[in-house]
Amino acid sequence: MAKYGGWVGKILRVNLSTGRIWTEDTIEKYKDFLGGTGIGYKVIWDEVPAGTKSFDPVNKIIFGVGPLAGTGAPCNGRTAITTLWPTCWPKALVATGHMGGQFAAELKYAGYDSIVIEGKADHPVWLSVVDKKVEIKDARRLWGQGIRRATIEISQEIGPGAAVAAIGQAGENLVPMSVVMNSYSHSAGGVGAVMGSKNLKAIGVRGTGSVRIAGKKEEWEKLIKLHLSLLGANNQHVVPSSPQPWAEYYDAASRWKGSRGKMWGASTPAIETGTCNPHDLNRIAYRTNNAVHYLGDIAWKYTVRGNGCTGCPIRCHTMIKVPSAAAKYGIPEVGQNTCGGLNFGRSFFKTFPDGPRGMTGIEACMVGMYMSDDYGIWCNYSQLQRDFQKLYYEGIIKSKLEEKEFKSYSWDKYEKGDPSFLFELLPRIALKEGELGTALGLGTGYLLERWSLSEEEWKKSHGLNYWKLGHPKHHSNEEAGQCGVIINTQYNRDPQCHSHANFTRNGLPLEILKRLAAEIWGTPDAVDTVGAYTPMNTGKAKMAKWSLLRKELHDSLSLCNWMGPWVASPLKERGYRGDDSIESMLYSLATGDKKNRQELDQVAERIFLLHRALTIRDMGTKEMRTQHDTIPQWVYEDPSHRPVYTKGTTHLDKEDVKLAMDMYYEEMGWDKATGAPTPEAYRKVGLGKVSDELDKKGLLP
Amino acid sequence: MQQWETACLVVANIIRKKSEAGQLLFQKEIFRGLMDQKVLKSDNREQLGTFEAILKKTMKRNEDLKELLDKDGIPRYYSAEFMSEAYVRILLRKEGNPLLLIAEIVRENSALYPRPIPLDTFKNPPFELTQEDILACLQKISGQEKYQDIAQTITSIGTVFLYSSRHLDSDYASMLAEWLDVGQYNNP
Secondary structure: OOOOOOOOOEEEEEEOOOOOEEEEEHHHHHHHHOOHHHHHHHHHHHHOOOOOOOOOOOOOEEEEOOOOOOOOOOOOOOEEEEEEOOOOOOOOOEEEEEEOOOHHHHHHHOOOOEEEEEOOOOOOEEEEEEOOEEEEEEOOOOOOOOHHHHHHHHHHHHOOOOEEEEEOHHHHOOOOOEEEEEOOOEEEEOOHHHHHHOOEEEEEEEOOOOOOOOOOHHHHHHHHHHHHHHOOOHHHOOOOOOOOOOOOOOOOOOOEOOOOOOEEOOOOOOEEOOOOOOOOHHHHHHOEOHHHHHHOHHHHHHEEEEEOOOOOOOOOEEEEEOHHHHHHHOOOOEEEEOHHHHOOOHHHOOOOOOOOOOHHHHHHHHHHHHHHHHHOEOOOOOHHHHHHHHHHHOOHHHHHOOHHHHHOOOHHHHHHOOHHHHHHHHHHHHOOOHHHHHHHOOOHHHHHHHOOOOHHHHHHOOOOOEEEOOEEOOOOHHHHHHHHHHHHOOOOOOOOOOOOHHHHOOOOOHHHHHHHHHHHHOOHHHOOOOOEOOOOOHHHHHHHHHHHHHHHHHHHHOOOOOOOOOOEOOOHHHOOEOOOOHHHHHHHHHHOOOOOHHHHHHHHHHHHHHHHHHHHHHHOOOOHHHHOOOOOHHHHOOOOOOOOOOOOEOOOOHHHHHHHHHHHHHHHOEOOOOOOEOHHHHHHOOOHHHHHHHHHOOOOO | OHHHHHHHHHHHHHHHHHHHOOOOEEHHHHHHHHHHOOOOOOOOHHHHHHHHHHHHHHHHHOOOEEEEEOOOOOEEEEEOOOOOHHHHHHHHHHHOOHHHHHHHHHHHHHHHOOOOEEHHHHHOOOOOOOHHHHHHHHHHHHOOHHHOOEEEEEOOOOOEEEEEOOOOOHHHHHHHHHHHHHHHHHOO
């Protein structure tokens, strides 16, 4: 029997240039990096030289899965796909896209902890992984097809239980704003074109094995029940959106929409969600309804059910059935997705004839999902749509396009909020047709460069949410003050970190949030309520560090950082506490490698520092504070000119944010002047060789 | 003796089930439940005495079961295991003046979380007021001194939120409402 549980033991390696397929031992080489982003960063560091571009054959794509994928731990369905990022502007740096669905578990059941793809095939291919039988297959008949057709054809070949991660026409055409998608609606943005550059249409995986749990069965089952009991709804919202008999608290903004009298109206027969008492672990799936969250109560009528990833009872991809969309637009009447994917089509429009939460908006969602999830177009956390609105309404599109091309779009339809406009726009992005389609598909940074527009203007605009390197903010000062700002400085795309926002938005009263904050980060002052921020303190720096490390930990274990961490819970009898050690308990029992919370956090810090080292190496500078960890001007400005740190404003003070970065670097043990990790910081987490290599290049502070 | 044991279990079960469904119970409803389940056979005076004894014994044995006396002096029953104090407060307020119900809920939200509350909240369970009721209440509220702290703010997409100026100033309430109604959806 293998020494460790959790991992299944092999990393699958494929060179598409040579056709070579081989495996590596996971434990020997990658155990200290867990899996997921950890393996991704390690492979890029070891094997992809600085200066490599996204579409170079020497660039690699790592489909990283962690030791908890496929185990039965709640929310274990994440695959982290790491590569040199094609929308990172002005040069490609390391980043990761994340997809849920069934791919991660299926890969484990096939006997692999991750897949590393390198090289470039000389014609379109797909990778067939059926347990030990791995083959590179001809994909010429699939090339030019959408994601759905590719998925169906591959499933027909290797079995209906297959998980297929495929790209659409956008990825094939090397459109940087493209995704890879599995299980109908679970996508990872930004990497579709990197697969396309390798002539890799899809990876189809079918596994018949299992994942061994090292610990005792009864202990594992008890732990799973504990974890389930701590779950809230999507984004770990731990209070319902309306008063329920069992609940002390509620928050209209919560994604916990289930309630007495609320029906999944498009199910046959219709299903009442019920009051969703948190002690009933068999009804967790009835809590979340993201269609209702985004589209309003009207969406109950169209709700079929929730859908989601392996091992996750949250079901955040709400399935809706909208016959009018099918009748009007000739698309399927059923669609499913969450957040940016659900709103992909709707977000292009400023207005709709029946208001922001009417039927036309729902139909725009249906059309958007149908097209973007088949062509495989990425929204970059809706930056694509925000850019589009600004470019159109400020007359920039008109000025940049030839008259003939401009007139080829039905702008009157667009202004009226007619979803059929999407049939004109989205295919042209995916197929790189015309100047507008080509420019939008580049991503913000390269679009600005192509059209000679100023990034500074984007950095000043409050409505655009633009942050840096061609990417937007993702849970910044608007909801987590200085902590959110720090987190948004750290990555080479939007940070996709939810550790902090899933705490500040969980719906509990401020007094309870502060009590929990004091227990986790040492002071109640670590958290403020939204729009009532106070000056920087050490608790906020600790919260920022904790948030980032938990994100990397989740991404490396295959736990969902869109759901965790689980430091708050819906349970009154626990004082609404969650358990800050749930990840280390799951890891220890699953793998048999016993690590407490602090020890596992140190592994997460190792992974995070390797990302930092990669960024420094590939940027060729140690001056991270001034060259990388930058903050857009809009963070410091309030359109209504309210004084900073008064109630009713989310803007921050420049000097205080400087202090915030000082305190954060200090908390991380990094050099405050440059923002670069010190040799000691690297050595503390076992990255001495990384430090030595950076030293040779003069990249240590 | 066995019959008494059974009767107490039935009573506890009736109260808990109703609490789970979000309802307070009056004695007469519990009595009717016992009749329906044939634990009591008729509603004569002797049976009433037996019922009171069963109820008393049940309440004594089960810590989660609570008796609540509102202003009218009529006891209501619920299980604290299945119904929170906050929900009980809502149900009691709902029995009275809807103006006061709205005002107290708005004040509670503004003070506790703190946040303004969407007007539509009052259409949904457990409030279940009609649009007409709500609008009528708002009209009356605006004219009464004891409700002068209840104010409203409208977001950029036209959603009405209510707040109490005792706990939130108008700028802050407007900003929070905009965040809750628009901002958070743009930052999913």
